[in-house]
Amino acid sequence: MELFHYEIIHTPKTRSLADSLRQLVSADCLLCEASMEMTRTTTPTNAELYAALLIVSDDLAADEQLRVRIAQLAGRGLPLIPIVESLERYDFKAAPLPVICERNARGLDDPQSIIDAMLHHGGLRRHGSGGQVMISYARSDGTALCDALRQQLERAGFRCFVDLHEIAGGVSVQPAIKAEVERSDLVLLVDSRGAARSPWVADEMDMALAAHVPVLAISPSATAFVHSLHVPHVPWEPGDDLSGVAERAANAGRRLLASKASFRERVWRVLEQLCRLRGWSLEDARPHMLVHPSEHDLRIACSEKHPDVLEVEALREVVGTSGHGLFVGGTRPYPRLLATGLARAGAPTIRVAPLSRVATRVSDGVALDALTGKRVLLSAAMTDDRYQAELAAAVLPAFVVTFVQTMFELGVTVVYGGHPSVTSLIHKSVIDLAAGHTGRIELHQGRYWLNRGELPREALDHRVFDDVRWHGVGEDPVDDLNALRDAMIAGDLDGGVFVGGVIHNSIGARPGIIDEHERFRSAHPLRPAFVLGLGEGAAASLSKTFSQSAGRVDPRIAKELGETRDPDLATALIVAELLNALAEHPDERGR
Known part of the structure; x- marks a missing residue:
């Protein structure tokens, strides 16, 4: 079993606290067996199981050697866990170094939280802890x-x-x-x-x-x-x-x-990017987060699971009758009955939403049903480049799931040309939502693949794909694919999302993502085209060359979509931009 290496960074003044941390580790059976303290003569790599415990003291900034070491670790994105006497009593605004923040700090008065943080960064779980x-x-x-x-x-x-x-x-x-x-x-x-x-x-x-x-x-x-x-x-x-x-x-x-980041850290990252793009400020006010938009302050609580009514009511009590709050609960859409109960529990001051809908919930004036009945094209496939596939595999499926589930919950019809690497995933993403939400999947298929028996069996499940449209005569794959794309993209569409895509072995003269993107831009010049880089492949190449301002997308958002590898953030930004586009051009289809 690979050992977890940890490092204790401290000044001479806090040597006794460092010894206390060592005793804490040695007293834990799992950490004692599976971890080893690391000296500063070696430099950890991002591939190692590693974390640094940084004992915070007022003389830390004066030690140049320690400052260099801390900057080196932070610059490589390695885990730094600030250790203070008490999270409640320590003033993080007076911290000696900018990397010391409350979000990832632990208090000596809560030793179990220190052990839990080390177990997480060591990829370890205590027996019976639920891992x-x-x-x-x-x-x-x-x-x-x-x-x-x-x-x-x-x-x-x-x-x-x-x-x-x-x-x-x-x-x-x-x-x-x-x-x-x-x-x-x-x-x-x-x-x-x-x-x-x-x-x-x-x-x-x-x-x-x-x-x-x-x-x-x-x-x-x-x-x-x-x-x-x-x-x-x-x-x-x-x-x-x-x-x-x-x-x-x-x-x-x-x-x-x-x-893997904690759910709270994921929420923070999405909020941090949204606030940066919109010029708002974000404050960590544990256990909550505070967003300061132009209209009002917004207090945000979060939970990795679907929230319950008591959690929402507790946040409502904190914000009072004149405040505003948002409860971010989980990543998956809520069953309709739960969503109704949570909305009632939070009314009129608290909104409740999964992570992918944060962008629509941090601003006032967004109608809950603004996207109901809209139609959005999804052009997605796993890349066929082996090296890029290694990178895309960690994020492309997660994005497809998050995006499709969010669209389904919002009542959007996702228009999709069936691809074997994605169809079964879409099926599993919404099979539990199909009966309780107004969203739909409009699946376009070529008869060539039907005749050859090469369709995923899920494509024939009418509980999810109740609107399957067949194209071509079944004799030539290129002809059937062109017929499919002609019909799929010529219809009314309110936006298009392009992610992943083959590079080397495309059917036809050019990669499918490129072809579908050009067809969409020609047929719907006034509708937003979102080109994502996180799935690598043809779309990633397109995101670097396509002038996204021509795609009716805010250039800052377009740049973020081309660079981010965060499926939650990408989905949140797309939802927000779709709402903006529909507000600006409510009746134009661009044809």
Whole structure:
């Protein structure tokens, strides 16, 4: 098991506090076994499990050697955990260095919070703390590696869910697996030849992505199977000892979890960018955040799960009758009954929304149903460039899920030309929402792929795809694809989103994303075209050359969409710009 390296940065004045931290670590069984203190003679890399505990004292700024070390770590984006006597009593405005902020600080009067922070950055979980990893595999050829993975992860403190071991007799298997996927911190996929042929494994992967649970695949490096092309993966070489493969995969999973930002940090990042773009100020006022727009101050609370009525009422009590508040709860849309109850609990001063809708909730005057009935084109596919696919796999599926779920909740019709790398993911993203929201998926398909039996089976599920439109005569893929794009883009559209896309092996004279973008701009010159860089591929290249001001998008927003790798922020910005575009051109379709 890879050791977690930590460093204690302190001045001579606080040496005794450093010794107290060492005693705290040694008293924790898991940290004592799985961590090692690091000296400043070595420089950590971003690939290591590492964190620095920075003991804050008034003489810190005077120590030039420590200042250089802290700046070096901060510049590389490595975790710095400021340690103060008490979060409640310390004045962070008087902190000796700008990197010392309350958001990631811990208090010596709360030692458990220090241990929890170290466990997080070490990719460790205490037994019984709720940290769970699901292992998805095919029993035909994945059982041995699955068992080895389980042993490695349990050493790191995780509970492992494996269907063979965990599901009681008589329980309906797929609903039980879905519930366990949503309960997990991570899904590890043993992407063997058997898994590549298994519809159950494909379902589990899509369930995880739709539930915003990260997936990491372990796949033969020479012939990575289909699942590994869509999520980050750890290769294994022929003849490798399975225990060694399992250790590498478990360590990679730990690093992935260690780098995962807390939900509060994700909310902060989105708010920080929105405030920067709009010229507002943002203040950390734990447990809340304060946004200072031009109209009024806004107090924001957040929870990683769907909020309950009591949490919303508590925020309403804090802001009072004359204040304004926003409760950001989770990433997934709310069931209609819950949304109604939360709106009533917060009225008239508190708004409630998932993270992707933050941009529409920090400003007044946004009608809840402003986008209902609008039609937005989604042009998306995984890139076929192997190097870029490694980068895109971590964020493109997450964006597709977040964007489609948000559009569905807002009552938007997503117009989409079916692509096998995305269709099944869209299906899993909205299958639980289809009955309770007014959003729709308008799926366009070519008969050529129907005749060849190459459609994903989910494309025929009318619970999600109740409006499937067929194009072409089924004899030539290029002709059918042109017919599909002609019909799909010629219809009324209120915006277009372009992300990912093949580069080398496109059907037709040019990459599909490029072709669909040019068709959209020609047919709808007054509607916004959002070109994203986070999915790499053709869209990323397009974002660097296309003059997005011609696409009816605020140039600052367009630049952010081309550069950000944050699916939450990208979705929030698109929603806000769609509302702005419709407010400016409510009746123009641009044809």
